[in-house]
Amino acid sequence: MNAFFALLKRDLLLAYRNRGELANPMLFFVIVVSLFPLAVSPESDRLSGMAAGVIWVAALLATLLSIERIFRSDFDDGTLEQILLSPRPLPLLMLAKVTAHWLVTGLPLIIVSPLLALLMHLPAEALGTLMLTLLLGTPVLSLVGAIGVALTIGLRRGGMLLTLLVLPLYTPVLIFGANAVQAVTLGLEVAGQLYLMAAILVFALTLAPLAIGAALRVSVS
């Protein structure tokens, strides 16, 4: 457990030292969402109808945009090899890296989401559900995305490939997340979707670190 917290602390410290980059995913999230009223229509009923989907897609793209950073600098300066050589259990270390990444990019998205809900005229009663689905969903996006990064980190131009690998795997989270928020605005019961998202989160938390570790061992060799 010490190794877990040591790595977590190190990653958070590194992120804090590069504060300029910290805001990028959040800015991207806000900008993408604010493009929709311009492109589709500024009318409030049309906006509130698609608010859930737009916010969720934007959160997904923001995660995808930032996910490569999770291993990039460690890979470039050789830290990643040291992590792989460490006698500590690799999945635990991977979990620390993903946690740090989520705290730096996922959590700000959740914090800024009420503002976007306001911009998109999302009904106030759906706001809680939106934040809850993001809280349950964004860690899964980070975990699954990290598998994709681990597989493509050794490639020169892995960006497009990463998108192709990861986006199909993101669909369940997207479906349940957007669906739950949509259902709340219609006054329906959403416990089912939330339980499913929680189940997916637990599932990903258990298995994804193993897959990330195995993928890194393949890529860094």
Add this chain to the structure above:
Amino acid sequence: MWTWLHKLGSPKIFYNLANRLIPWFGWGALLLMLYGLYGGLVQAPADYQQGDSFRIMYIHVPAAWMSLFIYMVIAFCSAVYLIWKITLADIIARASAPIGASFTFLALVTGSLWGKPMWGTYWIWDARLTSELLLLFIYLGYMGLGSAIEDRRVAARACALLAIVCVVIIPIIHYSVTWWNTLHQGSSVSVMNQSSIDKSMLVPLLVMAFAFKFYYVAVVLVRARTDLLFQERKTNWVRKVLVNG
């Protein structure tokens, strides 16, 4: 049993076996396909609801079955490769991917052509169509990863890992889109229960399914054979094969 399997894993023996099997499966596929198409397109009676347009089913349904079946083959071979490091398993998995992607594409195209007269539109965001489309993306991602990594051994391990990750996630994707939205008709063919489809229509369908399987085996063996010769190009037996023709 195990020695037999080990022998099969040896490239040289596999090469000779593939040489002998390819004509059988190739001609078998052709004959079955001719028989199945005749049975499906000419003999089977028109559907009481859908008229003649249901006949595209004889391509659509076996193609959709194959798209899943081939993915299972890839995942199985990937597991075998990761556990026992049998190069042949990787060769077969990698040779299968483009065929599987083609079948997925074929199922999507025939499905959309079938959807036009039945549902009045070429594409709807129905659960099965969506999950088939996502399966196509997964195939493309798998092939993309394989071709992006230059070192063959690294590529083999990365692809095998990806295939296994995806096979864990595919059921989740499938059920999530099923709960999300469905318009597609339910399955009419079942092994356990009485199929809700008449025998005169069912038999050609099953024949076509076998024809597609035979076709797949023949093509995958041809592709694996070529890849095998390339991988083993520095060994003596390949040199002998190439010199003697």
